[in-house]
Amino acid sequence: MAEITSSVTQLHYSSEPKVNATIYHNASYAASDDEIPTVDYFLLFSDNPVQRFLALENLRQACEEYGFFYLVNHTIPDEVLDSILKGFSDFFDPKTIDERKVFNKSDPSDKIRWGLNSSAGENREYLKVVAHPQFHAPSNPSGLSKILEEYHKAMRKIAAGLARAVSKTLGFEENYIEKEFNLKLGFDVMAMNLYPPSSRSKGAIGIPEHTDPGFVISLVQDVDGGLQILSHQGKWIKAYIPHHAILIQLGDHLEVLTNGKYKSHIHRVIVNNNKVPRISVVTLHGPALDKFISPGTEFVHEEPQKYHGMTYRESLEANGCDQIDVQSSLDKLRLV
Ligand SMILES: O=C(O)CCC(=O)C(=O)O
Ligand SMILES: [Fe+2]
Secondary structure (H helix, E strand, O other), X not given: OOOOOXXXXXXXXXXOOOOOHHHHHHOOOOOEOOOOOEEEOHHHHOOOHHHHHHHHHHHHHHHHHHOEEEEEOOOOOHHHHHHHHHHHHHHOOHHHHHHHHHHOOOOOOOOEXXXXXXXXXXXXXXXXXXXXXXXOOOOOOOOHHXXXXXXXXXXXXXXXXXXXXXXXXXXXXXXXXXXXXXXXXXOEEEEEEEEOOHHHOOOOEEEEEEOOOOOEXXXXXXXXXXXXXXXXXXXXXXXXXXXXXXXXXXOHHHHHHOOOOOOOOOEEEEOOOOOOOEEEEEEEEOOXXXXXXXXXXXXXXXXXXXXXXXXXXXXXXXXXOOHHHOOOOHHHHEOO
């Protein structure tokens, strides 16, 4: 499979998703079908110590060698996943687009934001909501807010479980990450994305290359369609998320905390082969806004410190963005 050229990799860690038209015009967006690891959530907490040990070792490898994995046996009932995806499929009905435009404002304090991009660089309709510490959602259509909140609560429990398990894989007490990020007051943003089929898109790109801030990012989708992740080895890999599984990607702030041991990974969505629209529901599980995040002392004795510290709020705003934009600022956090 063809690999993307080094000129494209230079776009990594740009402050905002930016598109260099010349590079993208020439790019093939080819990606490989290499396997992505699967982590069994249930086994991470098994009463059987051997099973638990093996599951944690599998998680450690997925975090260290990939930075993304499919989570199965994760406790969210299939019906909850189906209803959230169906709910947003109805929400994004083209006939009701005018109702959504009320959220198309751009105030720094926005808790709900809607947008539509239809250009060579991005083809996506989205709704973003701040889901924690306070939950926000449109009140219309009735019922959507309730299923979104139910889904978010269930997803938060999983993120808390992952925080315990990931702490153990790093050799710490299980509350290490919870404490370092103050996750009880964690700043979570949900992004619901609708990608058009290629017949209605203005270009190949659904969402341009980026990493996401925070601890972990969870993603569920209705159909496969173009999510690609750049591996450690610089190879684009297609995500084929098993039905009802959750894709977990590590966030920028886990990379900072671990001084680069567990890295966030660049990803993008390519829509040029899509026959039907695709919906994804993405949750960015972040530290508390006032929490100062810097590399843990335990990670800087062997390797020199690679990132400097900032509060989560400062890092979200470092590139002139609003908190609800949840843009990466890894470029500003890196020391080298
Ligand atoms: O929809 C997808 O597959 C990816 C979305 C994404 O990367 C994001 O919302 O940050
Ligand atoms: Fe993302």
